[in-house]
Amino acid sequence: NAGVTQTPKFRVLKxxxxxxxxxxxxxxxxxxxxxxxxxxxxxxxxxxxxxxxxTAKGEVPDGYNVSRLKKQNFLxxxxxxxxxxxxxxxxxxxQSGAYYNEQFFGPGTRLTVL
Amino acid sequence: xxxxxxxxxxxxxSEGTPVLLRCNYSSSYSPSLFWYxxxxxxxxxLLLKYTSAxxxxxxxxxxxxxxxxxxxxxxxxxxxxxxxxxxxxxxxxSDRGRNAGNMLTFGGGTRLMVKP
Numbered sequence: 068n069a070g071v072t073q074t075p076k077f078r079v080l081k082x083x084x085x086x087x088x089x090x091x092x093x094x095x096x097x098x099x100x101x102x103x104x105x106x107x108x109x110x111x112x113x114x115x116x117x118x119x120x121x122t123a124k125g126e127v128p129d130g131y132n133v134s135r136l137k138k139q140n141f142l143x144x145x146x147x148x149x150x151x152x153x154x155x156x157x158x159x160x161x162q163s164g165a166y167y168n169e170q171f172f173g174p175g176t177r178l179t180v181l
Numbered sequence: 182x183x184x185x186x187x188x189x190x191x192x193x194x195s196e197g198t199p200v201l202l203r204c205n206y207s208s209s210y211s212p213s214l215f216w217y218x219x220x221x222x223x224x225x226x227l228l229l230k231y232t233s234a235x236x237x238x239x240x241x242x243x244x245x246x247x248x249x250x251x252x253x254x255x256x257x258x259x260x261x262x263x264x265x266x267x268x269x270x271x272x273x274x275s276d277r278g279r280n281a282g283n284m285l286t287f288g289g290g291t292r293l294m295v296k297p
Contacts, residue, residue, distance in 0.1 A: 071224075098283060107190065109271055109287030110225075125284065157224060161283060167213045167232035167275075170285065172225040 069093055071173035073158050079179045080148045088143040088176050090158030098161045099141040100125070100170065101133060103154040110157060116141055148180045183208045183276040187288035195296045200244075200259040202291045204272035207253060214255045215273040215285075216246055225271065231255060242266070267295045 071092045080086055090099065098117050102110040112125030116135040130152060132144045141160075145152060155177050159170040188203040206212060213232045217225040229240025236248040242265075246257045255272060272288040 100284075107289050109185075109289045110285075111287070112284055115284065159225075163283075165283070167230070168283070169215060169227045169230055172217075174224040175222075 071158055071160055071171050073156075073173040073176050075176060076174070077177050079181065080145075081181050082149060084148050085144070085146050086148065086178075087145075088156055088158075088178075090141045090143070090160075090173060091139055092141075092158075092160040092171070093139065094160065094162070094171065095138070096160035096162050096171070097138075098163065099135065100159045100161075101131070101141065101143045102157045102159065103127065103152075104157060104175075105154050113143065113156075148178075150180045152178065153180045154178060183212065183274050183286045185272050185274050185286050185288035187270075187272050187291045189291050190289065191292045191294065193294040193296060194262045196264055197261050200257070200262045200266065200293065202257040202270050202272075202293065204255045204257065204288060205253055206255060206272070206274045208274055208276050210276050213275040214246075214248060215275070216240065216244070216255075216257050217271045217273060218268050219271065219290075220268045228257070228270075262293075262295045264295050264297065267293055269293070 074089045100115040101113040104110050114133040116122045119138040122133045134142045158173040161170045184207045186205045215230045216228040229238045231248045239245045244259045269290045
């Protein structure tokens with residue numbers, strides 16, 4: 068049982084390049100989330116999904132797209148990377164929408180955009 | 182709307198002395214509150230959570246937190262710090278009535294440093 072995994076762990080992009088971050092969970096969780104972490108700002112929600120085939124915007128969605136074609140995978144795409152997207156990205160999942168359930172986090176992807 | 186304020190961005194203690202990390206929240210509904218810990222270059226791990234049962238919540242590694250509705254606080258404490266406690270700590274709120282997506286709101290984090 069690997070929990071939540073993320074690939075890649077590190078990536079360096081040039082401005083304007085595109086890339087996709089993959090999140091996978093093996094806990095059969097319904098809900099999945101993408102966050103970015105910047106110094107002093109905690110984690111901020113980019114997009115989330117409440118089930119296969121669904122996605123919704125979070126707090127900071129601009130410049131990102133997501134897809135949830137399979138229940139266990141949640142992809143985060145950057146179509147044209149900008150230096151402001153330099154950050155650490157975390158994926159999380161949760162069994163259901165019950166407010167008392169904790170989210171399980173992946174190990175993170177460190178992205179640098181030059 | 183919900184929000185979380187961690188009152189100290191950095192806390193430094195000596196090994197063996199008590200730890201206090203302060204958190205205040207704002208929520209329109211009865212919230213769930215969480216403390217997560219993040220060790221360097223790692224993901225987030227749940228320390229403890231409050232979900233409207235007992236107001237004093239015990240977590241892993243000797244940490245505990247007390248939910249005080251009148252003060253809108255959820256401070257994290259530990260009687261005796263260990264070197265391995267050095268990490269960043271996040272206070273997090275989930276608002277029961279906020280939305281169907283169970284979105285969380287994170288505080289800005291408190292970096293705990295433990296001196297030998």
